Amino acid sequence: MSRSISESTIRRLSHYLRALESLAATNGETVSSEELAARGNTTAAQVRKDLSHFGSFGKRGLGYNVEELRRRLREILGLDRPWRVALVGAGRIGSALYAYPDFKRRGFECVAVFDADPAKIGAQWGDTTIRDVAELEDVVRREGVDLVILAVPAEAAQELADRAVHAGARGILNFAPVRLRVPPHVAVEDVNLVMELEALSFHITRSGSNGA
Amino acid sequence: MSRSISESTIRRLSHYLRALESLAATNGETVSSEELAARGNTTAAQVRKDLSHFGSFGKRGLGYNVEELRRRLREILGLDRPWRVALVGAGRIGSALYAYPDFKRRGFECVAVFDADPAKIGAQWGDTTIRDVAELEDVVRREGVDLVILAVPAEAAQELADRAVHAGARGILNFAPVRLRVPPHVAVEDVNLVMELEALSFHITRSGSNGA
Known part of the structure; x- marks a missing residue:
């Protein structure tokens, strides 16, 4: 599961892609690692290091071709398919x-x-009819669902993850405050909003009284 | 800003705290690093390493005292205050x-x-009246707001962050798809749901066709 690439590198790749998209919309055939760094709130050295995991990009002194790098980043992130x-x-x-x-x-x-x-x-959300979760496996199979977003209570999450994975889902975006156990071929990203607040609390507490 | 402690360590501390809370509610005066590891989906060595950043806990062969470790983790995470x-x-x-x-x-x-x-x-959410964002600085100062959650469009986020920080906020949970620039005493955690899906897409793409 690409363990050698850190989660923070992956997030920066997404930021670089957004920067390239806004550059492509405005002008510029090339972009320097400094420009990408400024837009990703990082350093030029970090940009070069992040991209070096995936091959050789750009020419020394000439920067990166915006269109080419954009296309490659979309491939790397798996965004060249629905x-x-x-x-x-x-x-x-x-x-x-x-x-x-x-x-x-x-x-x-x-x-x-x-x-x-x-x-x-049975309720309608736009074009979508809310289905009974009892149909989960059938629908995941029939519709070829790749990714499942679990926005359910903690006590229901593991069973639903198991069922979705069994029916063929390969990625789970998990909002339930529980660590899911999944087979190695399945990717999980956790979004736990209380833990995000706890991380802020940690940083502010550690930075002590020399702040604001 | 505690740069030596990684974001993933902080998330694991939150998981350990949850594990200790559920243990405290059931039984157990002590807990082993193996038990904590199982509940945090990590290894006993990782538990010991994570905790070693913050001093010495537990006794070899006896494990950790549940109540004491819970209290210390709440202090470390800054949760011993509102x-x-x-x-x-x-x-x-x-x-x-x-x-x-x-x-x-x-x-x-x-x-x-x-x-x-x-x-x-002017609308009511429970006991809360929604205020005009023009009052942001006044209210942050008067109410002693520590943390601001920004759930606003990308183009509004930086200006609102600047204003909140100027009025005394020390932490920002940012849902806007933009990297905020803040002074060093201010902590920022980004939640970008599209980037979470992109991380899943990345992992699934990299793991290739040997999956499901």
Whole structure:
């Protein structure tokens, strides 16, 4: 699972891609590692190091060709194909995610939404009918779902992950506050908003009274 | 800003704390690094290494005292005090965050909600009246806001971050897809949901066709 590439490197690749897209829209055939660094809030050395994991880009003194680097970054990130996504959990977080305009723009298409609550099953979200989570395996198989977003309570998450993986899902974006156990071929990214606040609390506490 | 402690270590500390809390609720006066590792989806060696950053815990062969380690982890994470939080952006993501029960339980109290949309300003969310974002500085100062959650469009984020920091905020949880520039005493954690999906896409693409 690409363990040699750190999660922070992957996030920076996404930032570089966004920088290249905005450059491509404006002008510029080439871009320097300094320019990419400024837009990614990092250093030119870090840009060169991040890209060096994936081969040789750019020419010394000439910078990177914007179009070529953009195309390569899209390939590296796996964005040169569409991804079929199922959302499990039609609560508040789920509905915020469903409405997120950037998902579709980036090639992540939500092909199904599930919930366990009879009051929600059958309701319409835009073109999408909320389905009974009992149909999860069938729909994942039939629709060729690649990625599952789990926006469900902690106690339901592992079982739903197991079922989605068994039906063929290969990636899980997990909002439940629990560490999922999955086979090695399955990727998991956790989003735990309380832990993000705890990380802020940690940093502020450690930086002590010399701040603001 | 505690640069020597990695972000993944901080996340694991949060996981250990949760494990200790559930242990404290059930039984057990002591816990081994193996038990903590199992609950944090990591190794016993990693647990010992993570904790060693913060002093000496536990006795060889006896494990850790659950209550004492829990208290110390709360101190290390800065959770032995309440945090005053302002939410900027009363859209879908904002409303999902506002309703998140774990925030308050963990000591993160949302003392103000802001928006720029006249149709939203003045509306009630529970006990909270949505305020005009023009009042941001005043309220951050008057209410002693420590942390700001930015759930706003990319183009508004930097200016709002600058204003919140100027008024005394020391931490920002940023949902806008932009890298914020802040002074060194201010902590930022980014949550970018598209980038999380891109990380899944990256891992699945790199693991190739030997998966599912």
